Amino acid sequence: MWATTSALHRHKSITYLIGVQMALEGKGCLLGWHSFVGNLVAKDRLVRLLDAEIRLLGAFFLT
Numbered sequence: 001m002w003a004t005t006s007a008l009h010r011h012k013s014i015t016y017l018i019g020v021q022m023a024l025e026g027k028g029c030l031l032g033w034h035s036f037v038g039n040l041v042a043k044d045r046l047v048r049l050l051d052a053e054i055r056l057l058g059a060f061f062l063t
Helices: 005-022 036-041
Strands: none
Touching: 005 036
C-alpha cells in the first residue's frame, strides 16, 4: 500500500474541511455532523437544506 492509514485519515479530514469552506463560500453543500457544523448553523453561516435528522448510536457508513 502506497499510503499509510494515518495519511488517508489526514486526506479525508482535509477534504471535509475543504467541503465546509466551500459551503461557507456558497460553492456547494455537504452532509455534516451536528458536532462539527452545528455552531455554524446556529450562527446562520450555514443553513440546513432539510429538516431531516438521522440519530445513530453506533458507527455508520454511507455508500
